[in-house]
Amino acid sequence: MRKWNPLTSSLVLLGVFVGIMVCAPLLSAARVSSTAITIVNNSSNEIRHVYLSPAETNNWGSDQLGNSGIAPGGGTATISGVNCTSSNIKVIAEDDEGCFVYQIVQCSESVTWTISANSSRDCGN
Numbered sequence: 001m002r003k004w005n006p007l008t009s010s011l012v013l014l015g016v017f018v019g020i021m022v023c024a025p026l027l028s029a030a031r032v033s034s035t036a037i038t039i040v041n042n043s044s045n046e047i048r049h050v051y052l053s054p055a056e057t058n059n060w061g062s063d064q065l066g067n068s069g070i071a072p073g074g075g076t077a078t079i080s081g082v083n084c085t086s087s088n089i090k091v092i093a094e095d096d097e098g099c100f101v102y103q104i105v106q107c108s109e110s111v112t113w114t115i116s117a118n119s120s121r122d123c124g125n
Helices: 006-030
Strands: 033-042 047-054 075-084 088-095 100-106 110-116
Touching: 033 047, 033 088, 047 075, 075 088, 100 110
Parallel strands: 033 110
Antiparallel strands: 033 075, 047 088, 088 100
């Protein structure tokens, strides 16, 4: 029968701890899915900015369009590689009058959101 060695036990516990710390980020990254969101602008206003947020919060990220816009009357833009940590994501579009249109979309392989002339706009009123 082997004698209990505290150093060996400590090294085994340290190895288990390091293994958990290395694997934990990999496991959480495996749960993050990626999607592409295509925005079709059928409204009469140019979309100047598009932001993304978790569906349950208003913590907007950076402008997804950069220096480009989405032309009115059928212009499109696709945002690729959108990381989804839950099943839904909020897409926020700001038009050339400073009004916002919101839509919660499902995170799937690809999503299309069509903004129409009848879409409800939030103009800060």
